[in-house]
Each structure stands twice: as C-alpha cells, then as structure tokens.
Amino acid sequence: MSTASSRSITRRNLLKTAAIGAAGAAAAPWIARQAQAKPASITFMRESAYVKEFDEYFQNVLATTYEKETGIKINYEIVAAGGAPAMTRLIAIVENKAPVDMAWGQQEWLYREALVDVSDIDEHIGKTQGGWYPEITRLSRWDGVWKSVPHGNIGQVMVYRRDWFEEAGIKTFPDTWEEFLEAAIKLKAKGHPFGMSMGHGYADNNSWLFPLLWSYGVEVVAKDGKTIHLDSAETARCVDYVRKLYKEGCLEDCVGWLDIHNNKAFLTSQISCTNNASSILLSAKRDLPEMGKVIDHALNPRGPKGRFHSLVPVTHCIFDQTPDPTETKKFLAWLLDPKQAAGWYESADMYYAPFMHHYDHSPAWNKDPRYPVLQKVLETGKLWLWPAPTDRKAGQTINTWVIADMFAKACTGASTKTVIADATAGLKQIYGQA
C-alpha cells in the first residue's frame, strides 16, 4: 500500500535518484562493451582420438591459428576413448551445467534439450559442401531444428587377415552372410577363428548385429517408434545363424567382449576376422608393420534384403550454458570450413568419414587402398534401431544391450524362442508397452 510520505519527492530521494542515474549513464558504455566483448576462451570437450595425430593437429595447428586470428583461446579437454567415458562426461556436463561450451557429441538423443540450435551452420554447410548424407539428418535434426553439426562416421567394417583367408582358399571376402559363415568354419578349422563381438560394448557388437538383422528384413522397432517388430521368423533365422557362426566359426571369448577386446585379439593373432573401425589397421601399421601389410577391410556381407552398415556417428554440439553462443558458433563454423576441416580429417587418415558429399572424392581416401571402403559405409549406413526415431528409447535399447544380449544368450545356451521373447519383453518395457 502506498503512503503519502513514500509518494512525496524529498530532497534526499531526488539526490539519490540522480546519483544512481548518473552512475548508470557512466557505466552503460562499459556494460555494453562487456556484453559485446569476445570470450577469452572456448572450452571444447572431445574423446581422445585413436589416431593421435588428429588431436595433435587440432591442438598445434587449428587451436593456435584460431587464437592468432581472433584472440580467443581454445581449451581442448580430452577424455579417454572407448565410448563410455565420453558418454559419462557428456551427461555430467549437461547435468551440472559445467563450464564447457561445446563438445564432440555422441548419442545426443539423451541430451538434445540441452543443446543450442545450430541450424544456420548446418544449412550453410549443406549448401556449400555438397549436401549431407541423408541418414545423419535423422540424428542431428530433431523436430525441424538442427541440434548438432555432423562431423564424421567411424566406419565399422569387416577387418580380416588377407593372408590367412588366401591360405584357406578364399580369394575374395565373402559377399553373403552364408559365405561368411562358410569362411568362418574353414578358418577356424585352420586355427584362425573369427571374433565377432557380442558383449556389453558400444560399437563392435551392434555394428554387425544390426546390419545382419536389417539384411534379413528385420525392423526391431517400426518407423513410428512404437510398434515392435522383433518377434518374427526373420529374427529367428538371424539368431540361429549367429549361434551357428559362434559355435562353428568363432573364438568362444567373443560373446563377452567389450570394444577393446577384439582389437587385442586381432593384434595378437588370435582371430582372423572381426567387425571394427580402422583402429586395428592403423595400430598394426604403426606397431606391427608386417601384420599391417596383410590386414584388409571389406564391406559387411549382404543378406536377402541387401547390404547394410551401422553408422557410428560423431557430431559437434554447443551446450546451452555457453555464455556466448554466437562466438562458439563462429568457432564451430570456422572449424568445419574445408580450409580447416580437410587437413583435420586427413590428419586422422580419414578415420572419421565426413558426412558431407564434398569429401566423397577427396584424394585423402587414396592414401591407402583399404581406406575407401570406410567411405562406402556412408552409402548403406543406418543409425542403430533404424528405421525407428533416434530418441531416448532407442538410446536406452542400445545402452542396456537388449539386442546384443539376445544373440549372446542364444550363443550361451538359451533357445531361439526364449531369447526373442526376452528381448521383445525388454523392448516393450522401454517403449512403454509392458
């Protein structure tokens, strides 16, 4: 309630108001300057690259160049490789609003709500760099808004010992899953089993199991993101196939492997074939040059419905806690300009295959005859749970290993009917139909 005294203008009130006004007027230009000032630094979180030259190129060339050009220091925060540490850090950044401006995103379906709209950058790149591979837009563009800028795909392909395949009389890599099984049996008989991961990893398991399902026509969850299609004759066929492949053609250990284990088994000559990124080849070229000469890459075999690959995408995201989204976006746009980005991709021996068509015919692909197949993955690559939306439910399905466990259980003694029923029940629970 107002009173007469509070309404009246006294000399003291007038002086006070005038002083505040004067101070405000004097401070206004300073405040405005502060508001417009560039940030002193931008913090960028990334998972450590398997190819150390990639991180070194960023730190020694890109970050220093940007600082020279703009005066903004780029803090490069690296977390351990392997999927899980980066995911944990990303979730912690989002939950705690940690002072990190941008990151190399993975599984952004879990935290899209905490990301800045980057449609302007994506649309510009799309127009100027030959357009995007369409499948990646299902991840980065959500409800019509781009929430991340696709960076590259970690190409998951079949990695095999060409010398041992030739010794077994197999001159070209199997074209179909049936031929793949025959090859596995032959190679195992010669003491060189396959090692197909089915444990609680994040890439090397799903990256052949989903393509196998797709190539037999299995949609785990329909495009509507509701209807569960797993329980089918085609799934049963795939489960039986994997059980046979495991029993007759694989190293027993692979059913429990995490992502690092198949690299270790391959590089210690325990297996002759696995599904992996180019990290095995790159490690062998660096540390085991003789083995490096006899390793080869091949596309996944095809099934009755075609040939498929899993995308293992990495993107760039800007967190909504960044104090200056405009400057962070400027840096991201600068980073992905081919003037900068081409050298960066190349420094990693194209370990990250760019999602822009601009790089389809980059001479960097010809550096080694085994690299182009990593680029071909983009043509038939699908996101896990395809054609279902890349939402939180898809994320939970992947991160609780519903599909990998279905196959692993079948390989360790459970019946086909049981494992499909268990996986379907798990999916129903996640998709809210239990």
Added chain:
Amino acid sequence: MNHTAEAVRAVPPAAPVLRFLRPGLRPSELLEREAVFSWLLLTPPLLFLVAFLGYPFVYGVYLSFFQRQVASHAHFVGLGNFVELWADPIFWKAAGNTVKFTAAATVLKMVGGLGMALAMNQNFRLKALTRAFLLLPFIVPTVLSTVAWQWILDPGMGLINRLLIVSGLVTTGPSWLGNPTLAMVSIILVNTWRGLPFFGISILSGLQTVPADLHESATIDGAGAWARFRHITLPLLLPVIFIVTTFSVIFTFFDFQLVYVLTGGGPANATHLMATYAYSLSMNSGQMGLGSAAALSMVPVLGLVLVVLALYVRKD
C-alpha cells in the same frame, strides 16, 4: 567411564555460551574448552560427509521418486520406478548376481584372509617385506589391476591358460570371460585377490593381541595345534572377523570398477551387478530416476547388515 557426566561437563548450560565471547578472551583459552575444540575437529569431516555422502544420498532418494531423464524436467511418479524395476528381469538378474558375488567373494576372503594372517603371524625371514608385498593388491588402483587381469584371463595370451596348457592339464584353455559361469567365477576371484589383504592385515592385528600365555597353558594341558586354534585363537578373533566381514560385505556389494572394466556386466548380463546396472541406467541411458531407484534398492539389504553390526557392537 561415566559418559553422561562427561557430556554435562563438556557442554555447559546455554547462558555461559556467551562467556566464550567475553571481551579479552584469548583464542588459546577458547580452544581449551572441550566443547569448542571437539566441534572444531568434528566440523571438517562432518561437512565433508554432508557434501559428499549426505547430499548425494538424499538427492538420490529424491530422484528415485521422479521420472527424471538427462536434460529434462522431473515428473513425480511415486513408487513408479520401483514398480518398473520389479517387473524388470535384468534387475532381478543383477540382484541375484550381486548376492552370489558378494557371498562367494566374502567367504573366500574371510577364509583366505584368516589363512594369510596365521601364516604372517609366524616368524620367518623377510617377514616384514612379505607383509608389505601382500598389501600390493589393495594398494594398486583397481582399474589398473583389473586391466592387468584382463590380460591374465585372456584365452589365448593369458597367463592362466598358458600355465594350464604348459602343465599339460588342457590342450585349449577355457574362455574365462566368455563363458557366463566362468565369467562370474573370474570376477569373484579377482575381487577376492584384491580384498584378501584387507582381511589378512586386519585379522593379523587381532591375532597379535591373543595372549601367548593362553596358548602356553593349553599346550601344557595337552592341547594340540588344532584344539588351540579352535578353542583359543578363533573365539578371540571372532569380533575382528565379524567387523571386517561386515565392512567387506558393504564394499563387495557396491563393487563397480572391477566388473565395469572386466566384463561390462556381460556376457548376456551374466556378471551384471546392481552397481553396474544402476550405472548403465543412469549414466548411459540417461534415466536418472530409474537408475537412482535401482541403486537405492541396495540400501535395505545393506541397512540390515549395518543393524546387525550395530547390535553386535552394542552387545560387546
């Protein structure tokens, strides 16, 4: 000691509190007062406990009643998360695995630790050095030692399978981490290896308090080694064994790093424990509420263990 009387002396009536602040009071005089000094000592650990144990625990309890996903608002669901877990077969698999893992590892550590302590209590050359080496599994960071165990358990290159093959026991070594049963056996053995020194050293300290004259009298009375152990050593060690076991149950029940690094809970959830499952729900799937509920569902079992401990100590 009369604790009540001491407490009355330590905490003077309300009015004299102001006397602490009387003009001219020197800091050294203030510190002389037991009530002030004890609180000064207690405050840092208390703040530490509140910040790093109390707050996360209370926040975890709060989250368990909400559907709360990463980067989104929370919706109150009451006991909804617990109901969802009740119907979740992986939750029950993880619960069963946790009980089996804890029980087997604790028994092995208890028996092995007792043996280790009895051996270490003997006089032999380099005893001090041997005792120091026995502590190594406890000192080395779990993640590092578990990575070493990954190599030891490797089917082709691993030390165990190499020894089995070289000794002619098998022609092909088993898959320690690929076979569901052996994977569980492996994580139990690695946990036992890591936890054994805790039991060994704790029981050894208890062993050294057993009066030698009791053994001498029993020997004179004709008691053999087993009879002396059964009727003198063991009864006197029981309080130490009980307390060490209780602590070990808690540590083992919550074990995370070992399984996370060695198997990730696989193959086919054969080694998934409550801690790894709660982690995969919260930190990998972003289901903070559901993950908190899974983690919290361990509390009643552990609470029961703590009640038993408290009752035992009180009785003592």
